[in-house]
Amino acid sequence: MGNKTVLYNKHIELGAKMVEFGGWDMPVQYTSIIEEHKTVRNSAGVFDVSHMGQIFVSGKQAVDFLQSIVPQDIAKLMIQKAEYCQLTRDNGGLTDDLIIYHLDKELYLIIANAANVQKDFEWLTSKAKGFEIILENKSNEFSMIALQGPNAGKIVKKLGLKEEEQPHFFTIKTFSLNGIEGYIARTGYTGEDGFEFIIKNEYALKLWDMIFKEGEEFKIKPVGLGARDTLRLEAALMLYGNDLNEDITPIEAGLKWSIPADKKEDYTGKNVILSQIKNGVSKKLIGLEMTERAIPRHGYEIYFQGHKTGVVSSGGYSPTLDKNIAMGYVDTKDNITLDETIEIMVRNKLYKAKVVKRPFVAKRYKIN
Amino acid sequence: MIVPEGILCSKSHEYLLEDGNSVYTVGLTDYAVEQLGDIVFVELPETGSEFSKGEVFATVESVKAASEIYMPVGGKIIEVNEKIVESPEILNESPFEEGWLVKIESPDAQAESGDLLEYSDYKEEIE
Structure with missing residues (x-):
């Protein structure tokens, strides 16, 4: 038996088939993977992605620290912006792939893959020596709900966030709705427009129900990990453990677009990555x-x-x-x-x- | 769904239904197709080929995974259900009627079906 998200009983109530994934008991499907997949492509679907990890990096040298561990140029990442990053190793392979959100001055949020949270946190801790930063693994305090699909924006509007208040693509904002507070990001793992709500556990059930209430007219459905996988595959988004691992570099994985060749700061694996950009793979x-x-x-x-x-x-x-x-x-x-x-x-x-x-x-x- | 009278089920979720004259229909139980989820691919053997009891004779793939299907008793394939090759979703919709897999000729079926369960016992076993 794995960990249970706050929404576990909700999934059972909805008749979900549960599987173990990354140490968590997660819904793989509610009714049919194909039906759930098509709901996301045609309207919108709701995912419990609370198994993903939340690691906060704060302090005076937060940006310097992040610069030293990913190939991306975090100094250029404005407040409220998100970036797809890789946690590179000495051989250029990956400890994990991540989204880093710049939440506020000297405050960053790392979203890590469920199965890697502990490994990432240990990796980050080992790299943090000498930096004036605070690293906090708050994965057990936070839940995450993704709302994905062409109708996602309309549903968020009905929830109370006018279009101009909604975050733009690959940005994150704080929000407060009906007593629920947290972050809302315009990111996802389906190739569709959509949002990810990152909230304290205590708000998860209420937000889930609110989304379904406002989304009813769009015939939204809960979506399990089965469709999450077929959706991300169609969008050719990487799955760590399948497409990425400790021996595959981001250049080999076709992620060169995400790596600036002119970043001045040194980072783990930089030699290998620059050499692959120059000499091929x-x-x-x-x-x-x-x-x-x-x-x-x-x-x-x-x-x-x-x-x-x-x-x-x-x-x-x-x-x-x-x-x-x-x-x-x-x-x-x-x-x-x-x-x-x-x-x-x-x-x-x-x-x-x-x-x-x-x-x-x-x-x-x-x-x- | 109507469960045909007299079917015998294996613990690996195949069913065997006697048509008469040593001819049997082989398919997957309702429980099996429910567990597999959306079936998107079926690979069936050629007619005329022979398999012994417990041998893999077909493959069924759902969105999630590929599953091997075993012969509940030994026999010779005399007919395959071409319709499910074209439209695998029939297996989910009608496992006992439209969605059968193959018909076999099995003179030894009586002797080899001792470990197969009647549907009610099978249901009890999987619950």
Whole structure:
């Protein structure tokens, strides 16, 4: 039995199928993964993501500390802005991937993957020596509810936040509604417009019910981890443990766009990352779509012209496309390009696939 | 949902239904398809192929995962349900009627079905 979020009984009441994920008992689906997936793409869905970790970094040297542990340029991150970051290791691999929010002067919030919170906190603590900062793991005090989909903005408006009061894409604000206080960020993990509420545990049930009350006319649904995974895969968003790990660098993972090449400050793994930007990588991430009938899944081997070239990192059925899609790492030496035919080994048989662009389904963020 | 009379269920959630003349229908129980969730892929064997009891003869994949399906008794595949290959969701909608997997010829079914459970006992077992 894992940890239970504050909303655990709510999930049981809603008839959710529960699974263990990252040390937590979480809903994998309520009714049907495909139905929940489509609800998010067509209207909006609500996710309990309280298993994610909240680590606060504060103090005079908070920015200097963060500069030393991620490749991103945190000095340029304005108050209220969010950034997708990686916690790099000496070999360029990742301890975790994160969102860092700049909450206030000398105050940052790190959102960490559930399974990695303890590891990240220990990693951060080991790197914090000599910095005048305070590190606090408040994961057990906070709940997180995500509202994702094209109708999310309208529902937040009905909750009481006028459009001009809502945070813009990749920003975070404090909010106070009906006695509930906390943070609201315009971020998510679905490729849709949407929000993440980061609130103290005591507010979670009330906010969940408020969202469902205001969202009723949009036929919103609770959405489990099953659809969360198919949604993020279509948007080609990384899943730590599948697409990322301690031996894969952000450059190999196709995350070069998130890394400034001109950042002056030193950070863990900088040599490796700069060298890979300059000299290239030996493996790289690609997107693929099956052209023969088979479902590619994590760990399946990828073949090119008769030899093994790599392995699938994430794959499955795409409800939006009604196709089977995957991401995977292939040997750069094979020079595999867009539209090229590759093969996936499924139950000891090779099935053809085609290299396609990522994301598989266009992102529909509301960027103003 | 109507559960056909006389079906026998395995602990790995396949059912066996006698059609007569040593011919049997094999499928997945309502509990199995409920647990799997949305089924999006079915791989069935070729007709004419033979499998012994307990051997993997098909694969069913839900959104979440791939599951191997085992023969409840040994036999020869004489018909496969092509409809579910085209529309796997039929398995979720109608596991006992439209969503059967294969028909087999099994002269030894009587002798090999000793460990299979009647539906009511199976239900008790899984609860």
